[in-house]
Structure formats: C-alpha cells, structure tokens
Amino acid sequence: MRLILLFGALFMSLAAPASATSEKVAEPGWSLVIHGGAGVIERSRISPETDAAVRAALARALEAGSSVLSNGGDAMDAVQAAIIVLEDDPNFNAGHGAVFTYEGTNELDAAVMDGAERKAGAIARASATKNPILLARKVMEESPHVLLSGEGADRFSAEQGLDQVDNSYFATPERKRQLEELKAKKVGWFDVDLKYGTVGAVARDTKGNVAAGTSTGGLTGKRYGRIGDSPLIGAGTYADNRSCAISATGAGEFFIRVGVAHEICTRIRMKAEARAEFLVQEAARGGRTLDAANQQDLLASALSADEVQSIADAVIGEMGALGGSGGIIYLTPWGHQGYSFDTPGMYRGMASSDGTSSVAVYGDE
Template sequence: MVKPFSIAIHGGAGAFQRKQMKKEIELSIKKDLESSVLAGHSILKKSGDALDAAVEAVRILEDSPNFNAGRGSVFNNKEIIEMDASVMHGKKMTAGAIAGVRHIKNPIMLARDVMKKSKHVLLVGEGAEEFAFEHNHQYIKQDYFYTTIQYNRLIYMKKRDLFELSDPEYLNNKYGTVGAVALDQQGNLASATSTGGITNKRYGRVSDSALIGSGTVAENGNVAVSTTGIGEIFIRKMVASDVAARMRYLEEDIITASESVIQGDLKSIGGEGGLIAIDAYGNICFSMNTSGMYRASIDINGNLIIKIYSDD
C-alpha cells in the first residue's frame, strides 16, 4: 500500500493587485508554479526522498526570472546580486545553508551540498563559493542574473532611499522568496527556501531564508515549514520554528499553529508575509497576512491547486 505523500511550494508573498497584474505575467507565473510542483511530486511518486523533491521544485523556480531567487534575484545597494538559501531534512534534522553567494546558478543545490558534503550548516560569501567550486558547481557570471525589471526597481528605490516598494507603480511586488515543503512515502518531511533578498539591501545583509528556524524547518513526525516575508522580523520571531513548537508543545494542528503565528504574533510586531507547511499526515497549509502569495500544491489525493491571491 502506497503511503501518503504531498508537496507545496511558494514563490513569495506580497501586495498583489488583480487590476494591475498583467494577464500574460500571471499566466507565466502559474506555468512556472505548475512545472515546479509537478517536478517535485514526480520524485515523491517514485518513492523519492522529500528533500530531493523540495530541492528540485525550488531549483525550477530559481531558473525562472519571474521569482526573486536564482536568475530573477534583486540587486543590493552596490548593484550586486547576493543570494541565500537553506534546506532541512526532518529525519535527523540535518540542515545546510548558504548566504551571500554571487556566482552560483542554483543556491538551493549548494545548500543541499553543504548539508550532505560538509561538517557545517551555514557557509557564507567567498567561503561558500570556494566550497561550491570544490564540489563541481559551475561559476556563473553576474550577467546571468541581470533582469531589467529588477535593475529598474533598484534605481527607483535608491533615488528614494527605500528598501520596500510602496509606490503604486510597483504594487505587484512581493517579499521575494521561493520555497517548497514535502512529505515522502517513507514519512520524511523536508523544507527548502531560496531568495535574492530585498532590493537595495545593504551589501552583506543576510536574510531569514539562510537561517534554519527562521525561514526553514523540518521535523519528522511534526511539520516542515518554508517562509516568505520581511526577513528581519521573521528572524526576530523565528517564524518557522515557532510554528513547529506550537504544534509539538501546544499540540495545535497545522492550520491553527500557522495562523496563530502569521495572523497573530507576527502581525502584532509589523511582520508581513506568509508560509507554507506540511504535517506528518500530508496536510497542507498556506498562511499569509498579505493580499497574495504565489503558491501551488498537490495533496495526498493527487489534487493540484495553483493560486496567487489571498481570496482565491
């Protein structure tokens, strides 16, 4: 008998406005979300590992310029792209993460290598890239990550000394992160998260997506979580771990725990964003306190959903 398995992904939460979202962009985003979740689900269907499924789903999103991770990453205040990523496997709670890499096509795959091929959890900057090249990751020039829309956003924000986009021209912008959570047929939970950070961030800034417990958590028998939002507040609140702790110690279900954090504790200190989560039974939760979050999932019954807005 096939044991239950499921997967959920996100492409970032934010202030999405239906009236300002161009139809062709919306269709392109949904196509990428579908490709991502189907790829991850295919691995699970073949009795593959939850982490491999989550990483593959995130890798596909990193390869798309539609998302602020990998190819579509934002620029920092020195007009450089620096990327962060992390992974966690719930069986032994092993984890790997990288921060501030500039020349790695798929940061999520490097994070997995840190977990599997090093004695460490988090590597940063030049040290992370040196490790990458030692383990056959290709050097990628910054030109690969350049997109006109992200550069224009940087110029707009630098002129106004901003970090978050609030002008009506940019109402469809999001807190850029991509992530995936999965439950495999062996009962393993896993989470993977990747980001380019925030536009016009200070050189050297590290996001919650690189930090286990803030952006990424997986614990067999409990839950896997990947978050997206204002990184500094998500770090202070330890959002992913908070959800896991509420489920473990308060015995809350996945929806109650997620909503308590995102709609309650986080919102009370000005935190905006969302999360995706899967519990040990394959139940999926999407929680957000923004007007939307790019998201998709395939549940234990094989039902596919792809959504953008909070009221979808």
C-alpha cells in the same frame, strides 16, 4: 516517561496518516506545497501576462517535485527539484531573476533541512552558483557546517563542482529597473513595495519524512551585507518529522525576531504530544490494546487540520503585530498541508498523491 517513549515510538513507526474513522492503516502517501513569494500581490498590480507566467511556473515546479515523490523519491529530492524550476524562472526573486543589492550586485541566500535527522545546510551572500539550493544541500551533505557565507560559500561551491556563472547571470532588466526606482525614491534601507519573491518548497514522501527548502535574492537595495530569514534555520526554514516542515517568505527581520518556522513546528509538536498522551491514557483506561492500526488512528487524530492551521495563523499574527508581513507554507508528517499569510497575495501551489493539484496567486483564491 512511558507515555513519552510510547509517543516517540508512534512517530518512528508510522509513515502516513489515516482517516480518524478508518479501521485500516492507510497506504503511504506523499504531499508537496510550494511558494514563490508573498506581498502586495493584487490583480490591479499584476498584468495578465505575468499572472499566466507565474501560474505556469508554479505548475512546472509542482510537476517536477511530484514526479520525484510519485516515483518513491525522497522528500529532499522533491524539494530540490521544485525549487530549481523556480530559481531558473526570472519571475521569482531567486537564482536567475534575483533582486539587486544597493551596490548593483546579486547576492543569493538558500537553505534546506531534512526532517528525519534534522540535518540542515544553508548559504548566504553567494554570488556565483547557478542554483543556490544545490549549494545549500552540499553544505548539509558534504561539510560539517550548517551555514556558509560570501566568498567562502563561493569557494566551497566551486570545490564541490557545482555549475558556476558570472554574477550577471542572475540579473534581469526588470530587477535593474526596480533598483533604479528605489534609489530615485530615496525611501530608506531597502524596497518598501512589499513584494517578496522568495521561493520555497516543503514535501512529505511515501516513507513519512518531511523536508523544507527556501531560496532568495533578498530585498531590493539591501546594504551592508544584510542577510534575511531564508538561510537561517528556524526563522525562514525548518523541518522536523515530529511536527512539520516550513518555508517562509516576507519581511525577514521580523521572521528572524519571532523564529517563525521553528515556533510553528514547536507549537505543533507540543500540542500533538500533549493530545496523544491524553489519548493514550484514555485508551489504557478503556482497556484498549495499542496495536499498529490503533496507533495509526491515535496519531492521525491527535491534531485536526483546523488546529494546525490555527497554530500557523497565530504565529503569523504575532509576527504581524510586531510590524512584519509575509507568509509560510507548511506540511506535517500526518498530511496536514497549507499556507498562512497576512499579505494581499502569495504565489503558491500544492499537490498530493490523491491526484489533487492547484496553484493560486491572490488572497481570495
């Protein structure tokens, strides 16, 4: 019990990771990772114009979220700022540019989660909120619930004073063409072209808190009120200061079955706790005093970047073995950040307080 309590204290007392070889506690830093969907994203299928437009939008989203974090803002505010940019861009399947249901309407799903207290809010099948991510946050902050759907979500949105739009706002000619093509092919339940344009963001602020958010229009041609993984806490969205923040994109039914977001976070937390307990025992045997600097070094060295990546890859692999495909972005409170996907490409980007910033589209980038 003493070791468990000690490890819990480490999590509560530290805001940012330090190098395992550092003799000092590092200054708090921030990180941001975003995605705009995964799937059959290949150079032969993407026009140069679309490639450039997607990269520019990802860069704008990174800039919006980074501006919040660099000014000392909260992780949740950064996640929201980044996702709004992507919801407003018709190149992504969220907000303006969302795909059509089989019946020719647009139904929006979104979720947010705060890793500090594990508060969460989500909406499914909303039809009138200009930026669905704002409605998910309102559910988290202004209601006793986690998930609202359909007409009730729309009514709650209006009561909260969020911008309301006609359902036609979300439609674009390209999304309409995709629906017509799907119906003409008569290929099955929904789009099988495997282009998941869901958007998401995970952030770590200078206080060491992590947050996650995801927003989507679902799958082209979805029917019967289908809801995917994005608004389901633990499937497509999860954040926990004890482990990591995750946002997913892909074949939602399989992400739900595996509980991908929560599964990755749980494996990271359990491995970090076990490793830290071992290091605490080693320190005690060596007569070391666990002052603040030693605690920082201990926590920072509990898991390596390769170990975190391996956990994410393993869960994505298990989901893929069931027949699903897609990817996730992740970010730990200690600064590990990255992606894991089993598709040819994934719209993605990351930035951090060390000045680095990058966007990518294809799997070989």
